Amino acid sequence: xxxxxxxxxxxxxxxxxxxxxxxxxxxxxxxxxxxxxxxxxxxxxxxxxxxxxxxxxxxxxxxxxxxxxxxxxxxxxxxxxxxxxxxxxxxxxxxxxxxxxxxxxxxxxxxxxxxxxxxxxxxxxxxxxxxxxxxxxxxxxxxxxxxxxxxxxxxxxxxxxxxxxxxxxxxxxxxxxxxxxxxxxxxxxxxxxxxxxxxxxxxxxxxxxxxxxxxxxxxxxxxxxxxxxxxxxxxxxxxxxxxxxxxxxxxxxxxxxxxxxxxxxxxxxxxxxxxxxxxxxxxxxxxxxxxxxxxxxxxxxxxxxxxxxxxxxxxxxxxxxxxxxxxxxxxxxxxxxxxxxxxxxxxxxxxxxxxxxxxxxxxxxxxxxxxxxxxxxxxxxxxxxxxxxxxxxxx
Amino acid sequence: xxxxxxxxxxxxxxxxxxxxxxxxxxxxxxxxxxxxxxxxxxxxxxxxxxxxxxxxxxxxxxxxxxxxxxxxxxxxxxxxxxxxxxxxxxxxxxxxxxxxxxxxxxxxxxxxxxxxxxxxxxxxxxxxxxxxxxxxxxxxxxxxxxxxxxxxxxxxxxxxxxxxxxxxxxxxxxxxxxxxxxxxxxxxxxxxxxxxxxxxxxxxxxxxxxxxxxxxxxxxxxxxxxxxxxxxxxxxxxxxxxxxxxxxxxxxxxxxxxxxxxxxxxxxxxxxxxxxxxxxxxxxx
Amino acid sequence: xxxxxxxxxxxxxxxxxxxxxxxxxxxxxxxxxxxxxxxxxxxxxxxxxxxxxxxxxxxxxxxxxxxxxxxxxxxxxxxxxxxxxxxxxxxxxxxxxxxxxxxxxxxxxxxxxxxxxxxxxxxxxxxxxxxxxxxxxxxxxxxxxxxxxxxxxxxxxxxxxxxxxxxxxxxxxxxxxxxxxxxxxxxxxxxxxxxxxxxxxxxxxxxxxxxxxxxx
Numbered sequence: 001x002x003x004x005x006x007x008x009x010x011x012x013x014x015x016x017x018x019x020x021x022x023x024x025x026x027x028x029x030x031x032x033x034x035x036x037x038x039x040x041x042x043x044x045x046x047x048x049x050x051x052x053x054x055x056x057x058x059x060x061x062x063x064x065x066x067x068x069x070x071x072x073x074x075x076x077x078x079x080x081x082x083x084x085x086x087x088x089x090x091x092x093x094x095x096x097x098x099x100x101x102x103x104x105x106x107x108x109x110x111x112x113x114x115x116x117x118x119x120x121x122x123x124x125x126x127x128x129x130x131x132x133x134x135x136x137x138x139x140x141x142x143x144x145x146x147x148x149x150x151x152x153x154x155x156x157x158x159x160x161x162x163x164x165x166x167x168x169x170x171x172x173x174x175x176x177x178x179x180x181x182x183x184x185x186x187x188x189x190x191x192x193x194x195x196x197x198x199x200x201x202x203x204x205x206x207x208x209x210x211x212x213x214x215x216x217x218x219x220x221x222x223x224x225x226x227x228x229x230x231x232x233x234x235x236x237x238x239x240x241x242x243x244x245x246x247x248x249x250x251x252x253x254x255x256x257x258x259x260x261x262x263x264x265x266x267x268x269x270x271x272x273x274x275x276x277x278x279x280x281x282x283x284x285x286x287x288x289x290x291x292x293x294x295x296x297x298x299x300x301x302x303x304x305x306x307x308x309x310x311x312x313x314x315x316x317x318x319x320x321x322x323x324x325x326x327x328x329x330x331x332x333x334x335x336x337x338x339x340x341x342x343x344x345x346x347x348x349x350x351x352x353x354x355x356x357x358x359x360x361x362x363x364x365x366x367x368x369x370x371x372x373x374x375x376x377x378x379x380x381x382x383x384x385x386x387x388x389x390x391x392x393x394x395x
Numbered sequence: 396x397x398x399x400x401x402x403x404x405x406x407x408x409x410x411x412x413x414x415x416x417x418x419x420x421x422x423x424x425x426x427x428x429x430x431x432x433x434x435x436x437x438x439x440x441x442x443x444x445x446x447x448x449x450x451x452x453x454x455x456x457x458x459x460x461x462x463x464x465x466x467x468x469x470x471x472x473x474x475x476x477x478x479x480x481x482x483x484x485x486x487x488x489x490x491x492x493x494x495x496x497x498x499x500x501x502x503x504x505x506x507x508x509x510x511x512x513x514x515x516x517x518x519x520x521x522x523x524x525x526x527x528x529x530x531x532x533x534x535x536x537x538x539x540x541x542x543x544x545x546x547x548x549x550x551x552x553x554x555x556x557x558x559x560x561x562x563x564x565x566x567x568x569x570x571x572x573x574x575x576x577x578x579x580x581x582x583x584x585x586x587x588x589x590x591x592x593x594x595x596x597x598x599x600x601x602x603x604x605x606x607x608x609x610x611x612x613x614x615x616x617x618x619x620x621x622x623x624x625x626x627x628x629x630x631x632x633x634x635x636x637x638x639x640x641x642x643x644x645x646x647x648x649x650x651x652x653x654x655x656x657x658x659x660x661x662x663x664x665x666x667x668x669x670x671x672x673x674x675x676x677x678x679x680x
Numbered sequence: 681x682x683x684x685x686x687x688x689x690x691x692x693x694x695x696x697x698x699x700x701x702x703x704x705x706x707x708x709x710x711x712x713x714x715x716x717x718x719x720x721x722x723x724x725x726x727x728x729x730x731x732x733x734x735x736x737x738x739x740x741x742x743x744x745x746x747x748x749x750x751x752x753x754x755x756x757x758x759x760x761x762x763x764x765x766x767x768x769x770x771x772x773x774x775x776x777x778x779x780x781x782x783x784x785x786x787x788x789x790x791x792x793x794x795x796x797x798x799x800x801x802x803x804x805x806x807x808x809x810x811x812x813x814x815x816x817x818x819x820x821x822x823x824x825x826x827x828x829x830x831x832x833x834x835x836x837x838x839x840x841x842x843x844x845x846x847x848x849x850x851x852x853x854x855x856x857x858x859x860x861x862x863x864x865x866x867x868x869x870x871x872x873x874x875x876x877x878x879x880x881x882x883x884x885x886x887x888x889x890x891x892x893x894x895x896x
Contacts, residue, residue: 046706096540096564097706103564136705143702150698150878157882205719207877214889237730238723263740267733271497273466273803285748298578299603299807306810309817310407320873322866323604330818331810338869339876345889353888361872361879368871407813414812436839436851465797466804497797500789529723532716609863610870625840651840657808658837664816665830672820 031059033124034066034115039132042092044143044393047107047136049094054126056089057117067116067123068093074112074128084115107134142393152367157360164352170359177316177334178347181215184314185222188289194229195219196288198279198304200295200319201272204238207342208320212295213246214345215318219292220250224259232265233282235275240267276300280307293317293332294341297324305331318344399678402671410664417656424652431652432642434632440612441629444573444597444619448478449637451570453486456563460574460584461493461502462530467577467601468501473627473647474599475575476505477634483513484639488559489521490569492537492545494530494580503549517550518557525549531583538566538592571595571618577604585611599626624650687887694885734759762791832857 034054042049057063063086069078070093084091093113095105110131116123164170188195197216202209216232223230232247234240244265251260268278283291284307291308293301293315301317301324308315309331317328318336328335336344339361346354371390378386421431451457459478463471482489493502506523515521524545527533536543541564547553554560566572571594574584581598589596595618598608602623611617621630627647634640642648697715700708738752746752766788821827839854883889 044704046704046709097709138703138705140702140704147702153875153878154882157879161888207880210884210889211880237726237728237733240733241726241729263737266737267730269734270727270730271800272464273800277799277803281751296579299601299804302810302814303803303806306814309814320876322607322869327814331814339872342873342876342880354883357879357883357888361875364875365872368875405816407816410813410816411809414809418808433840436847438855464800466801497792497800500792529716529720532719535716606858606862607866609858610867613859613863655840657812658840661812661815662834662837664812665819665834668816668819669821669830672822 030122030124031062031117031119032057033126034117035126037113037115037126037129039113039129041134044137044140046097047134048097048105049092050111050132050134052091052113054089054115062119063117065118067118069114069116071112078114109133145390145392153364156363157357160359161353161356164356170355172358175340175347177336178344180316180334184290184316185226187314189226189228191289193289194231194286195223195290196283197230197232197292199234199239200297201235202296203236204242206296208296209239211342213242215294217246217250218348220247221254224251224254224256230264233268233279235270237267272300276303279304283307283311287311288313291315297321302327302331399671399674402667403675413660414657417660418653420656421652433651435629437629440620441626444621445630445633447618448481451487456488456490456569457482458566458569458572459489459491460572461491461498462495462574462580463577464495464497465501470601470624471575471577471599474621474630476509477630478573479509481639483515492524493526494533499526519559522557522559523549530580531587534583534588538588540565567592567594573597575599577601585616624654691885691887
């Protein structure tokens with residue numbers, strides 16, 4: 001009997017192979033790799049970063065993301081140092097400058113990079129890039145507009161100071177708050193009640209507090225001349241130390257060093273509302289005739305001003321904290337708004353050097369105004385070159 | 396003194412009494428079963444903060460700065476709590492710092508309570524760095540490397556041993572910062588933080604401070620702004636719509652009726668004062 | 681020399697830190713980090729100065745039994761008590777070797793939560809009352825500018841009050857006030873403040889403004 005050939009089996013096997021081949025053919029292939037991988041030193045930094053750019057994979061629709069790989073030789077082991085989104089074409093490989101750090105990135109050492117495109121389970125890598133090394137820059141080119149602005153402003157200041165030194169009369173508009181200082185001190189002297197000077201809650205490094213010191217100096221000199229007591233409770237120990245020196249020098253200037261009493265300038269507390277409670281107590285117990293609030297103030301400004309109002313004091317305030325200005329405007333008799341606080345020392349002393357600096361500020365504001373107007377016009381006409389002059393980068 | 400002169404110069408204690416009544420009244424109404432709920436008007440700046448957190452994916456890292464003292468708790472705690480809840484529900488990881496002197500303990504309470512609600516583990520799902528003085532320096536330091544100022548977290552665990560910190564070296568490695576602040580720290584985040592290091596920043600500040608930050612919002616330096624209790628109420632309302640919170644959990648929204656009544660009292664007194672002023676001026680002329 | 685040396689130090693430090701802002705290199709970063717460390721060290725030592733001043737001023741009043749000296753005594757006792765509790769008795773801060781960091785439940789934290797914070801909150805809550813009395817006293821339509829201030833304040837306050845059909849218009853107006861004129865005014869003030877700060881810093885660095893050291 002002839003053996004039956006296993007045609008069904010052979011057919012089945014053929015079909016099986018065909019099916020496997022079809023499935024394999026239909027299976028997703030690896031995505032096309034990204035190309036044109038370029039590496040360069042990251043500009044304007046401390047020399048511990050390289051920037052890698054690449055051209056997206058042509059299969060970008062399938063890509064889930066990119067991995068950045070680095071090695072210190074083209075034949076060495078490439079390790080993953082970062083991830084990028086599918087839409088990214090730039091990655092900054094940044095590390096620490098400390099040698100002991102696990103993430104140390106040495107400068108002046110060549111590195112090679114590859115970019116790997118990933119889909120679900122499959123990936124493909126680009127060509128190895130040319131080597132590049134990181135090095136530090138000695139000038140941050142992105143901050144050039146800031147440097148130019150500072151130089152222009154400094155030049156203006158020096159020009160006006162030299163003009164003032166030569167005796168040129170410089171006009172500054174009158175400020176009601178400054179004009180009232182003498183009157184307020186006189187009132188305290190007539191009533192025989194002390195003056196309270198609050199330097200706010202800032203530290204000695206804050207510009208508003210420094211402006212407060214300059215006003216304190218002038219006020220203290222007047223109080224020394226009129227033999228009126230001045231009380232300066234401080235929120236910060238360094239501010240207290242500086243305030244003591246300021247008042248002492250003012251008393252010496254007035255020719256009354258023996259009248260200076262260190263106990264009148266003291267540290268109260270550095271806690272905000274404890275300070276307010278203490279100052280309110282001083283206001284109500286001592287029944288101060290005049291209160292000066294010159295410096296950095298926060299939520300306590302209204303509490304101080306209202307308590308001063310209850311005590312019947314005349315109040316002159318000045319701060320650069322915009323959130324507190326409305327409270328001072330509503331509750332005190334005179335308010336110095338923002339830069340008027342900084343200008344106060346020039347007003348009170350009328351010294352040429354300080355007035356010159358004030359004029360420079362005004363000119364700088366004028367230049368700024370012109371730039372704003374020109375910028376608005378050019379940008380409205382879609383001419384962006386003017387706005388681009390002012391763009392700066394902090395990275 | 397005529398009637399209108401009296402209106403113009405009422406003893407301030409009458410004003411204090413009326414404000415006290417206005418503040419206590421909603422509590423009493425709630426006690427007597429008449430709670431007042433006012434659906435807030437949702438502002439775009441609050442919505443953009445909510446949407447930013449909503450767009451974060453699982454395992455993304457958000458930096459939450461809790462920079463307020465307990466006395467600003469009523470206004471700011473609800474926002475901090477809402478953001479934490481939203482992050483934990485979405486399995487977004489959170490790094491938290493508290494750069495206000497009196498805030499760290501309060502922040503720690505909030506974090507551990509919220510984490511417990513969502514079974515989140517310290518070091519894996521969140522890291523609490525705690526407090527260090529001189530916030531401007533700390534912000535600059537954290538923007539470069541957390542370990543510069545926080546080699547250990549609030550509980551004394553070295554940062555290197557925390558699984559979550561393996562891939563996050565500095566704030567730039569996070570998706571962005573939401574700063575909940577009641578003082579000058581907000582300015583420091585804008586100037587020393589996002590301004591220098593260029594990462595997304597949103598603020599949640601007290602109502603009084605909020606008006607100062609609209610210029611930054613408009614210039615794009617902030618991507619969102621939540622202002623005071625009203626902003627917090629808006630955020631809670633969005634959280635309820637998103638399914639993250641129920642009305643019973645609302646905090647800031649319960650304070651809105653009190654604000655409303657107090658504002659009505661202030662407006663009434665302003666009107667009374669002006670009526671007295673104008674009528675007495677008319678009488679004199 | 682006593683006056684020249686501080687001015688020289690201010691000049692050199694000021695110029696150095698200004699230059700450092702434009703130099704991204706490692707040496708400049710080192711200088712900045714070093715300076716930051718010094719700021720912290722000086723601040724901590726200054727706190728000792730403050731404690732001394734506080735103790736001295738209050739102790740003198742206690743000794744002389746000036747009116748209200750009891751409050752000065754309470755100030756000193758409070759300060760000493762919190763120092764002892766916070767540093768020695770029950771700090772819970774992991775300060776001493778082998779001590780585990782444990783924050784809540786310590787004497788220090790209990791005093792903070794249950795005495796200091798409620799007192800601070802009470803002081804803060806005074807603002808609510810003072811705002812009302814200040815608004816009543818100050819918001820009078822005496823001039824056109826005062827009237828504008830008054831109307832704006834009322835529009836902003838009305839945001840929180842449900843006004844039915846008018847609510848939508850009021851919300852829109854309030855938002856417009858915050859986003860347009862408020863922002864314009866704030867920007868203008870910020871520009872002035874910014875220039876003022878630069879001018880002030882320049883005057884201090886160049887030694888023109890020296891009143892913080894005491895006058896000549």
